[in-house]
Amino acid sequence: MSTLGEANAFTGVFAAGGGALVAQQRLARQAEWRREAERRERERTPRRTEAELQRIAAQGRDLLHGSQIGAQDEADAARVLAWVIDTFGDRIAVASSMADTVLVHLVSSYKPWVDVLFGDTGYHFETTLATRDRVAADMRVNVVSVRPRASVAEQDLAHGKDLFASDPTKCCHLRKVVPMRDQLADYEVWLTGVRRADAPSRAQAPIVVWDQANKLVKVNPIAAWSDEQTERYIAENAVIVNPLLSQGYPSIGCAPCTSMVEPGADPRSGRWAGQTKTECGLHVI
Ligand code: SF4
Secondary structure, rough: OOHHHHHHHHHHHOOOOHHHHHHHHHHHHHHHHHHHHHHHHHHHHOOOHHHHHHHHHHHHHHHOOOOOOOOOOOOOOHHHHHHHHHHHHHOOEEEEOOOOOOOHHHHHOOOOEEEEEEEEEOOHHHHHHHHEEEEEEEEOOOEEEEOOOOOOOHHHHHHHOOOHHHHHHHHHHHHHHHHHHHHHHOOOOEEEEOOOHHHHHHOOOOEEEEEEOOOEEEEOOOOOOHHHHHHHHHHOOOOOOOHHHHHHHOOOHHHHHHHOOOOOOOOHHEEOOOOOOOOOOOOOO
């Protein structure tokens, strides 16, 4: 049967009142078609060179950054996303740790079926994996689980059991940084949910920056959002949130490296608690 024929047949089933399951299947089919169209589009449009992307990052900074970090004349998230979509088309990736999914919700409202990259290290809480699955099923995005080259068992064999305890920087490099760098080679820009209010170490996070480590443009559309603004967006838009956020984990990473945090403490103090390490290495601020 032709694609058009399949579509008509599918629409017919839906019209006959197949219910929620059929509606879900239709959305899944639409997503599949869209992904295929975007894959073809990517093949038609070569990725721009590093020099071109660096020049675009500089233009983005001039256009969107105000007189200084946090100034009134800084562009808001809507303007930032309009520039990103207009400039990069389908070579856009959104990174998500599957904590509050605010950025995923926001970007998908402007760019449905955008690719959402989740670093699936093999060490996540079950609750986080369930949140990822819910996002994939319920939201109009294409969730991509980015996995390391080695399984946890293979890593244990090569580097000793529980590398996260003996050398967390190496563990993060192997399980997060390298796989994400490989994946990002297919895009020209990646969007992250980094906010200046996350932690003092992120207080100077820019909106647009050239990501030298990953060789593409990096954009933080909600860098200026306060905690209150973020919570308001979640409530007003019924954004999917990881239940761990309300169970004492205000910042969520891999299970072995994430601890509960006392109310009022630095939200990121539960990440690699008791160590000097504060970032996995993906986000160089
Ligand atoms: S957060 Fe911990 S378990 Fe996860 S990759 Fe880094 S060191 Fe390994």
